Amino acid sequence: MEKFFGPTSILVGISDNFVYRKPQHDMADFIAASLKKGGCAIIEAGTGVGKSLAYLVPAIMYALDLDKKIAISTETKTLQRQLLTCDLPVAEKMLQSYGIDFKYSICLGSANYICRKRFNQYIQRGGYAKRDSEYIESINTLIQASTPFNRFDVTVPDRIWHEICRIPEYCTNYKCNFFSSCIFQLEKIRWSESNILIMNHHLFFSNIAAGKTYLPDIDVVIFDEAHSLEDICSELLGFTINENDLPEFLNEYYTLRIHENTIKKKINPMILKEMESSIDSLIKQNNLFFMEQKTLCGEKKHVIIENRSFELFLNFFNHMQSFLEFLKEISLSISEEEVLFELDVYRSKAFTLFENIRKYSLLENDDFVFWVEKLENYLYGNANIHGQPIEIAAIMKEKVLSYYESLLFISATLSIDNSFDFISKRLGIENFDSVIIQSPFDYEDQTLLYIPKTQIPPNSYNYIEFLSQEVLSIAEITNGNCLVLFTSHSTMKQIYDNISGKTNKTIHMYGDIPASSVLSNYINDTNAILFGTNSFWQGIDLKGDLVRAVIITKLPFSVPDKPINIARMKLVESKGKNPFSDYYIPETIIKFKQGFGRLIRSENDFGIIAILDTRIFTKAYGKRFLHSIPKCTIVSQIEELIVSYHRKKNKDFK
Numbered sequence: 001m002e003k004f005f006g007p008t009s010i011l012v013g014i015s016d017n018f019v020y021r022k023p024q025h026d027m028a029d030f031i032a033a034s035l036k037k038g039g040c041a042i043i044e045a046g047t048g049v050g051k052s053l054a055y056l057v058p059a060i061m062y063a064l065d066l067d068k069k070i071a072i073s074t075e076t077k078t079l080q081r082q083l084l085t086c087d088l089p090v091a092e093k094m095l096q097s098y099g100i101d102f103k104y105s106i107c108l109g110s111a112n113y114i115c116r117k118r119f120n121q122y123i124q125r126g127g128y129a130k131r132d133s134e135y136i137e138s139i140n141t142l143i144q145a146s147t148p149f150n151r152f153d154v155t156v157p158d159r160i161w162h163e164i165c166r167i168p169e170y171c172t173n174y175k176c177n178f179f180s181s182c183i184f185q186l187e188k189i190r191w192s193e194s195n196i197l198i199m200n201h202h203l204f205f206s207n208i209a210a211g212k213t214y215l216p217d218i219d220v221v222i223f224d225e226a227h228s229l230e231d232i233c234s235e236l237l238g239f240t241i242n243e244n245d246l247p248e249f250l251n252e253y254y255t256l257r258i259h260e261n262t263i264k265k266k267i268n269p270m271i272l273k274e275m276e277s278s279i280d281s282l283i284k285q286n287n288l289f290f291m292e293q294k295t296l297c298g299e300k301k302h303v304i305i306e307n308r309s310f311e312l313f314l315n316f317f318n319h320m321q322s323f324l325e326f327l328k329e330i331s332l333s334i335s336e337e338e339v340l341f342e343l344d345v346y347r348s349k350a351f352t353l354f355e356n357i358r359k360y361s362l363l364e365n366d367d368f369v370f371w372v373e374k375l376e377n378y379l380y381g382n383a384n385i386h387g388q389p390i391e392i393a394a395i396m397k398e399k400v401l402s403y404y405e406s407l408l409f410i411s412a413t414l415s416i417d418n419s420f421d422f423i424s425k426r427l428g429i430e431n432f433d434s435v436i437i438q439s440p441f442d443y444e445d446q447t448l449l450y451i452p453k454t455q456i457p458p459n460s461y462n463y464i465e466f467l468s469q470e471v472l473s474i475a476e477i478t479n480g481n482c483l484v485l486f487t488s489h490s491t492m493k494q495i496y497d498n499i500s501g502k503t504n505k506t507i508h509m510y511g512d513i514p515a516s517s518v519l520s521n522y523i524n525d526t527n528a529i530l531f532g533t534n535s536f537w538q539g540i541d542l543k544g545d546l547v548r549a550v551i552i553t554k555l556p557f558s559v560p561d562k563p564i565n566i567a568r569m570k571l572v573e574s575k576g577k578n579p580f581s582d583y584y585i586p587e588t589i590i591k592f593k594q595g596f597g598r599l600i601r602s603e604n605d606f607g608i609i610a611i612l613d614t615r616i617f618t619k620a621y622g623k624r625f626l627h628s629i630p631k632c633t634i635v636s637q638i639e640e641l642i643v644s645y646h647r648k649k650n651k652d653f654k
Helices: 022-037 051-066 077-096 116-124 130-144 158-164 183-193 201-209 226-236 245-255 269-297 310-332 337-362 393-401 421-427 463-478 489-502 515-523 563-574 579-596 622-627 638-652
Strands: 039-045 070-074 104-106 196-200 220-224 239-242 302-304 368-374 383-389 406-411 432-437 447-450 482-485 507-509 529-532 549-552 607-611 633-635
Touching (some): 022 051, 039 051, 051 070, 077 104, 077 196, 116 158, 201 226, 220 226, 239 337, 269 310, 269 383, 302 563, 310 337, 463 607, 549 579, 633 638
Parallel strands (some): 039 432, 104 196, 447 607, 482 529, 507 529, 549 607
Antiparallel strands (some): 368 383
């Protein structure tokens, strides 16, 4: 890797911003050796290492030398965009200078591609208003030009895209008249011809759930942002059913082609009549079922289900069985292949929906946690039922770790106390190589860690007033450009209301508009303040002067009564361990490290990290949080912070 990442690297002539970083060189060497050896490796690479190129180049070389296909899976769209628009083009230039070419593609879920058949049907039935003509024309132009495109390449309202996108269950593949020119099928050919495939964790585990049938065969997987794998895998291998899902699904029955006059004549009218009666009965049973589930919640938002709903479900189940039997009888009367295919798909979807309701009602899987959740948004029904695997270690071993020849788990936040024990056990990784690549940044010089000596505990009556004053003071010191991280929407709103009239700086708060829009508004503003919750703790990259202070209002413990967390902690306890120190604390430290990493994004960045949670020094576990981050200059008085910030800013970071 010397020629790519050494002091006289080929990058010198390719990138004006290239700075030799020994940590990047060391990481590339480690990745190359790991791929050659095979098996699993866990890599923590601190901010500023340049980890994307450090794994891309050795991975591409390995793929080309041994004719392997490599998947790079990320959590955030931000990193995907960075890989596609920045890192991969640079890697391409680096390798082309040695006469080496490679192919790469981004893989997206099926609904991100247009279905030409559905698009034509949409046009033929005149399903769009005159004002939408420009959208239709722009898509038609791309189709006629045979230009590969996906959802993110076109500006089309969701209401139109939902009418014309690909629905995998209803795709007839090679039997479709548009198969040879199908954009999705052409994309799949590109995937099969590419050396490197870029995807997100959701798609990777969706492919696992689909029996690895969606993506081409893959030899090596590189999980970047690997700290989030457990939650995403658990969510995707489980299920969520909304109160309105079954009624809406049953309503789809009336849109099936079996109701066309020419086909309807072939079906026994009595069966069709009984079918309609069955649908009415099922909807009533669904309402009774969910009413009972909501009763179990009482005044709580959600509750874990520990007793079977056998009697209630038995009646529900009998109606489900009758519905499936009627569908089967109808199918026996149909000879038209396309209509029969459509009906078979509908039957399959019905079976899956009913199966998940059965698993929930009968608590069928001991490895799952099942719960009911009351929703605040009544537009989409007011209850969900859920089922999720409690831990994914066994699933990972069977479906992932034993299948691919090499797996790399990479993130800036994977270790706890310089150990990978926590993440490896959560993901079922038993034999692995590992390395911690330290950040090249000088945090002691670049960061003032402000932990007020006098703090107010989060459960105190004047906690909101304390937070408000600290945020105002820090924003005044830095003249804005502060990222304030919250763990609660209600606390964030209270602080917003409290300080809005006390500062001349605009506060951009996540809540009523999408996170991407809030972030964009903040970036385009001057000396503003950014308020964010969960998604702002990670994945956002605000370099340079865009963030002069990161204010952590509270240690990011997840909601203590979250069903999946309760189940995981009970499981940890059943194994003779302490659920708080062995699960809850490590999980929180990883998120805390993510929030800390939002400040210093380059060698020239400088600013304040403020921790406004008294538990950081009043609780024994607080030391574990401080030991998890790089050594910084610690300040405990606001007056000292003012002097230190301006002195350092004016002297070394002008």
